[in-house]
Each structure stands twice: as C-alpha cells, then as structure tokens.
Amino acid sequence: MDAIELRDVTKTFGRTVAVENLNLTIPQGGIYGFIGPNGAGKTTTIRLIMSILFPDSGVISVLGCPSALEAKKRIGYLPEERGVYRKMRVGAFLSFMAELKGVRSPDLIKSIGNLLERVGLGGTAGKKCEELSKGMLQKVQILAATIHKPDLLILDEPFSGLDPVSTKLLRDLILEEHGRGATILFSTHVMPQAEEICEHVIMVHQGRKVLDEKLSAIRSQYNPRIIEFDPLDPNADISAIARLPGVERIDLGDSGYKVLLVDTGDPAEAMHQIINCTTPARLELSRPRLEDIFIRLVSSSTDTTEDRKKLRAGLAHADAKEASL
C-alpha cells in the first residue's frame, strides 16, 4: 500500500492554477523530497494531502484512507507557517498536541521531558513558549509533529530559519524517524538539503510536476554539464577555453573555474580540449546538482537565455536568503 497517492489533482485559487493535474505516488517507508522554487505549488500540494485544502478535481489517498482527516492521528505535520501558543508553557503545549494526536500515556509528561532533553531543550518544559528563541521553538514544533510517532511525516520547509547545528539535529531526527519506519515527505526550495537526505525527488514548477525520480537514477540519467578545473599556472590565459566548441561560459568561483557546457556538449571531448589549452592542476566532472537539473528541466520550456538566467538568479537568491537566516 502506498503512503500517499494523488491522481490528476488540480487546485485553483481564482484564476491562479496552484496545482495542475498532479500525479504522485509515495510508497510506505520512502523518504521523498518535494522541491521547487517559491510559489511552485509545494505548500498547496501538502495542504491538499493534509485535507486542509480540498482539490477542485482529482483523487487523494493518504495511508489507505480517502482523506487525511481519517488518518490524522497517524500523520505528523510540520507546516511552513508554524506557530505556537505564545503564552502556553512548552510542556503543556507538547502535551496538548499529543492529546490531539491521541497519545494517552500516564508517562507523557516524563517522556516530553526526555524528548526536550534529547534536542537540547532540557529544563524548558515549564517555560512559556514566548520565552524561547526562534530556533528553540522550531525544535519544539518538530517534537510536536513527531510526538505521536507517526507513520507518515510531512514537513513543509523544515530547515527554514535554522542555524547549521539545528539543521544537522533536524536532519538526524528526520533520518531517525525514517529509520523507525515512517514515510517522510518534505518540501524545500533549497536543493542541496534535498540532495543530502532524499532517496527520491519530486520537482514541481508552476503547479506541474517536472521530475519524479530516484536520486541515484537522476544522477546517472542527467549528464554532467559542468567541468571543474584549476590551472597549474595561476596566471595562465584561460580565455581560449571559453572559445572552445561546446563551452557555454566559464565562471570563476571560490573553488576554482567552472566550465559550463552547452546542452549538446560532450564532457569527454571538452575535458580533452581543456588539457590541450592549459595544463590543469585539477580537472573533474562536476556531479549533477539538483538545481542544475531543475533549471535544465524547466528552461527547456523557456524561450530565452534571459529567462534561464532569471530562474537561476531566483533560485540563487532563495538559497542566499536561506543561508543568511
């Protein structure tokens, strides 16, 4: 049985089509990344799965039920727009969420204390939520989503606003939940995060699915188009490389030069020609990044190079913004 199944799901808001004919199957025990830029339709899809919104057309099945409403106690959900009762104490808030999720245990208070301890929030059970920092609250919210040990965990932009230490902690928590047997679906617009955790990736753009593949299959399927190299002589003239056939452009980054090939470029041929131009200290084929794959998939339907640049700039901006949080 699949954990989530969407068949031809469409959702519109007025004239805006948020999700268009979306088909999705997430098997039980999978760990899926739902990726796309801001406004791609990720949150709407997740809300549809959660039965917070309802589709205009199409069929949704969650944990074998026709609606998530019937399986809410088996689902853990961390929404993108998440909050807490500011005046409520942390322990009481977690206890309330556990009660709503059907957890009836005489040791609930004790286990909440243990959970808080594990995420580095020991001793905060008696504090009011408003007394906690944003990062600490994020951890409390994640505990609230997983306190009932759900069969399906849906996380909408879970890493948003987290510092690197908390990001690692959350990643470990997600992997732990997955290890316990839970199916995980999480959305992000920060592609490297998906690359680190997911087994399977679903990409959406403007409400439509553009990719639905295993990460390993994506890596083997999408030919790398970037060659990274450092010349042996730092002062070597590399302008000749930019004029080589099949080379789109050369960027200078912190880790050296990046040679971007045109769609039809042959990496092996390009590497051979680079060696002929200048002796490299390092020359390697860059692993295909999800971001590049996404740009390639989306820009195939985009007319101009200008549009591609804008799309990449948009994603880069999103990443930069995320990193600075």
Next chain:
Amino acid sequence: MNNILAIAKREFLATVATRAFIIGLLILPAIIAIFALAAPRLFSQKNYQIKGEILVIDSTGRITPKLQKTFDRETIAARREEEARKALSNVPPQVRQLTGNSINKNIVSELGPIPEFHIAEMPANSDLEQAKKWLNVQPKDMPHLALLVIHKDAIEPASLENPVYELYVPPNFDDRTDNEIQRGLREAIVNARIQARSIDKSTIFAIMNFPSAPSVTVTQNEQRQTVKGFNIMLPAVFGLLLFMGTMGGGGQLLNSMVEEKSSRVVEVLLSAVSPMELMAGKLLGQLGISLVGMGLYIVLGISLLSGFALLGLLNFSLIFYLIIFFLITYLVMGSLMMSIGAAVNDAKEAQGLMMPLMIVFMIPWILWLPISRNPGSALSVTMSFLPPVNTFAMLLRMTSNTPPPLWQVWLSITIGIGSAYCAIWFAAKVFRIGLLMFGKAPNFATLIRWVRSS
C-alpha cells in the same frame, strides 16, 4: 469528540487561569461595591455650607416677614426632616430597618449643614439696575447670594400663568443654593397668601397631608410591598447579564481566533483536528468560561435579593429562560465573532467587521425603555421575533410587568435556535476558507463569496 473536548479544555484553562480573567470577572461586582461605598461620600453634602445674604425688593411689603421665617434655621431643619421621612417611606422595609425606622439626626445631617441666610430689604421703589450691581460685589464673610424682586400681585395674582417674582443671582451660582432659596420663597409666598385669605393653615395642612400607602405587589404565593423601580431595573439587569455574557464570550472568541491565526498556530492545529472540531471546541470552551461568569453574577444577584428579603419578587423561571436565551445568543454571537476572527489578519481588521455586528446587538439597549414599559406594543412584539436581537427583546418583555404569552416565548426560542443554526452554518463556511487566508483585509462581500464557494 475527544479532540473537541481537548480544545475546549485548553480554551477554558487558557482563559480562566489568567489574572486578566479573574480581574475581569470581579471587576463588575467590585465597581458596584466601590460605588456603593463611595457614593454617599462622593455625593455627600456634609461639607457644603450655604451662607450669605439675600436682598429683597418686596412690592407687597408683606412677604419679607414670611421669608424671614421660612429662611429661619429651625424652619429649614424641620422641612428637611419632613423630606427625609417621605424619602424613607419609599424604600423597602429591610432598608428602612437599617436606619432604625426613625429619622435620626444622621440622616438629616447627610443633607449638609443648615443654611444660614440673611435677609436684607430694599424699598419697593429702588432702582433695579442699581440693585443688580450689588450681586457683583462679593464680600468674603457674607457673600451676596441673590436679589429677589417680588411683584405687587404676588399675594393676589392677576393671572396664574405669570411669574410673581424675579430671582437674580451672581455667576457660578450653585444649584443647591438655588433650590434652597426657591423652596423657602415658595413657602413664604404660600404662607402670605393663606394669611391674606384668613384661612387656617393647619386646616389646609390637614386637608393636603396624609401618608401615602405603598402599593402591594401580589404574586401567586404571597403579597408584599412594591419596590419602586424593581420592574424597570429587572429587565435592565437581565438584559445586562445576557449582553455581558454573550459579548464577553464573543469578544474572547474573536481575540483568541485572531491570535491563533496571526501566530500561525492554526495550521499546526489543523494538522491534528478538522476545522469543525476546532470551531466546536473553541465554542464549547468559551461557553464554559461565560457560564462561570454568568453563574457567579446570578448567585451574587440572588444573594443580594435574599439579603434584602426581596427574593419573592423574582420569578425563578426567568433564570431558566435567561440561560436558554443566553445559549442561543452565545451561539449566534460566538459563531459570527469567530468567523470574523478566522477571516481577518489582525485585530485592527476585526474592528471594521465587528462594528456593524455590535450596532445590531446594541439595538435592544436603545429600545430598553420602550420595550420594558410597553411590552405588548407592535415594536416590542416584532423585535422579540427578529433575530439576532429577538432573545434580548423577549427577555426584556418577560421581565416587564406584562409578560408575553408562553407561546410567544417558545416561538422566539424556536426562531433563536434557527438563527443559531444559520450563524453556525455561515461561520463554518467562512471558517474553513478564512483560516488559511492571509493578505488583503476581507469585507462582508468577501465573506459571502467564501460561503458561496465553499
């Protein structure tokens, strides 16, 4: 059901356990208690001494001696005692008992020190304009209080419509001094007229004066002295209880909804419960809070009435109907308030949508006196069947001196239940869509569009 109870419990505890709720609950009885204690001191005339000179131009030449007598300190003291006796005869016997059933010196002394008037006379042919200037000179030890010009026909009036005297006073003249002078002057003129007609004053007094018997209210089980004002105050008190209970509850629901939406906790909740469970839980929790408040006020009210042995005046079935009407009004008001809370982005936007609702619910208050004084009028009957204010209007009619027939009461209750159903239906539709809507401030047209689309 467990989820509804869990949400209701949280809502109840989150409010009841706060200092603000306890203060809010006790503030009304506290204000009444403070007012009851402070009012006698605030309005006491103990420290107000009337003292000064009255200049009289008496064209009859016969009223001034009477004025000397009526403004005499002993006469004023006797007049005050008589007034206190009359006032006391109107209060319930239990209150009268507190005073020891006698007009003692304390009651009279509450009216302030006995005024000290000095009468100075000017010849009848004096220049009035010159005399008026006397008022603009105010010696500190004996202020010039008033210039009194008594007309020639004051004793034998040519017409009953024309005034027989003129009273001139300085600026910033105190109304208590004015009352005291007018009262003494009237008595002096009446005395002069009685004397002029050679009538025996004691005969007239005997004709005019007799103690007025208090009316007796006859109830099914007993009869007791009518308490003046009770029939007017009872609808007001019941209306206030209903208004405070529902407005307080509705306001709390709106605030809590706005807070949950603006703090984005609502989507976290929706991951665990359905919008309907959330709405029902919140309505139930707040209902508990309102019932605690209303129960406290009802118990306080009954204790007060019982303390003054006035409990027999209260028809206890009214409390039953108060609770029924409260439940109906609460569901209407609470649902509508909650739908507003779910639709708006912040408290400021809520004000705009709340205002028309508040105006509608204020209508019975504007019509309180017309309805309770004339409960059978077309206006009163119409209002008591017109949702959402029918519950207020019907309660005002029921607590008036002419209660409506029972079938009208139950028709109003049925209409109320129907309107509560419609309000919940409307709120549920708005609730489902509004909860996750952020951005542009909604108006009533937006809400109706949401209801149609959901």
